[in-house]
Amino acid sequence: MSKSTSNLLLFRKWDLTNIQVNDPGLQRVLSLKQCIIPMSFGRQEHKRFSKANVNVVERLANKLMHFGKRYAKNTGRMGGKKARSINIVKTAFEIIHLKTGENPISILVKAIENASPNEDTTRIVYGGTVYHVSVDVSPLRRIDLALRFVTEGVKESTFSNPKTVEEALADEIILSAQNNMSSFAIKKRNEQERVAMASR
Numbered sequence: 319m320s321k322s323t324s325n326l327l328l329f330r331k332w333d334l335t336n337i338q339v340n341d342p343g344l345q346r347v348l349s350l351k352q353c354i355i356p357m358s359f360g361r362q363e364h365k366r367f368s369k370a371n372v373n374v375v376e377r378l379a380n381k382l383m384h385f386g387k388r389y390a391k392n393t394g395r396m397g398g399k400k401a402r403s404i405n406i407v408k409t410a411f412e413i414i415h416l417k418t419g420e421n422p423i424s425i426l427v428k429a430i431e432n433a434s435p436n437e438d439t440t441r442i443v444y445g446g447t448v449y450h451v452s453v454d455v456s457p458l459r460r461i462d463l464a465l466r467f468v469t470e471g472v473k474e475s476t477f478s479n480p481k482t483v484e485e486a487l488a489d490e491i492i493l494s495a496q497n498n499m500s501s502f503a504i505k506k507r508n509e510q511e512r513v514a515m516a517s518r
């Protein structure tokens with residue numbers, strides 16, 4: 319690693335070098351690339367599997383922009399507001415640090431490991447009959463689902479609620495990292511794995 323990139327701190331505050339990914343399935347696809355502002359300007363967009371190289375904090379910020387209708391997720395009030403969602407993540411990290419005293423990136427990594435489902439169901443049509451079959455989830459999709467569950471939980475908890483989105487995001491990440499059943503992401507993961515287990 320060159321000297322120019324050896325001391326880059328995320329938001330000029332958080333060190334990414336000593337963070338461990340304990341889940342062996344996620345080690346190759348959970349990127350903790352050093353940067354100051356997590357923004358790649360869509361460089362990886364048209365390359366297959368290249369989102370594995372996008373910093374996981376940027377992927378969280380991208381998921382936060384999906385605040386529109388259910389099937390048209392980027393048409394809502396957060397559609398395209400990347401700078402705003404990065405500021406939300408930045409403030410949430412400050413809150414996580416105040417509450418736990420730990421590096422918020424390591425808390426986020428634990429939350430993703432806990433909230434990422436290992437099994438899902440798929441539809442197989444065989445002779446005009448539809449079967450739901452349990453399948454393993456690929457590592458890239460596990461991270462996608464974990465981040466989606468976390469941000470859906472934030473959306474649910476801040477709707478018609480005076481609680482700010484930064485506080486909701488910080489609380490959801492902390493609860494997911496603790497594997498707490500009151501976390502929306504952990505509930506969704508358990509529900510998905512329960513349905514998949516019934517379809518084996």
